Amino acid sequence: MKKLSYIILGFIIGALATYYFCPRQIDDGIDVIKIVKPKGVITPDQAKTLNNNWTTYRKAAADSAASRQGRKVDNRSTWWSLDDIQNYIAFAKHESDSLGYNMTGIRVYLGVYGENAGQDKKDYTTMFMVPTAKKGTDRASMNPFTFQEDEEDCPECSPLNDGGTGYPPGAPYPN
Incomplete structure (x- = not known):
């Protein structure tokens, strides 16, 4: 019986030590976001x-x-607001998922507005974003080595255009 009381006392001391000495995440209603510096x-x-x-x-x-x-x-630049980019990524992810694709990234293309674009944009260079995706669903694998395949544009997903020109056409990069 004496050994049982030592075991119980050990559990209590261990629980108290764990409570006071182990770090805890404070939940104050703010989501903690891990910041990762992207490649490139x-x-x-x-x-x-x-x-x-x-x-x-x-x-x-x-x-x-x-x-x-x-x-x-x-024109030599295109500008999108942070909200537009975040909303587009969420929209493109949802759209690609609903079409049976797994969105893997975004590709940016150069384009030229045609003659029917209106006087403000007529024949100006523009940039637009297209989601890249793979058809099908992710499959779990025990293989620790992954080989990146060429990412393909999602043929059914909606691209994003209509960014602003940012700096005036032909202006040098700001110092």
């Missing part, structure tokens, strides 16, 4: 270099094409 994040200096390279190697050709359409310069 570059420095502002690298972005300026990429932009300067575009100016050096592509601006003349783009502006030449724009001049044939009656404009001095072409």
Whole structure:
């Protein structure tokens, strides 16, 4: 009987020690979000270099094409609000799921508005996003090695366009 009381006392001491010394997540109604730096994040200096390279190697050709359409310069950027991007990702994920696809990412394309786009957009370059996806559902696997396949555009999903131009066409990257 004496040994049983020692066991019970040990459980009580262990429970108290666990309660006081083990960290607990405080639930104050705020969702804790883990921030992960995505692959491909570059420095502002690298972005300026990429932009300067575009100016050096592509601006003349783009502006030449724009001049044939009656404009001095072409658009060189597209802007979407954070809300629009977050809403689009949620929308695209839901749409791809409902169509039987697993959304794997987003691809950004260059496009050109046609003659019927109105005077504000006529013949300007634009960018639009298309969800990439795989057909079917995820399957569990015990294989620890995964090989990334080429991601394909979701052929039935709705792309996102109508972003703003951001900086005026032809303006240099801001310092």
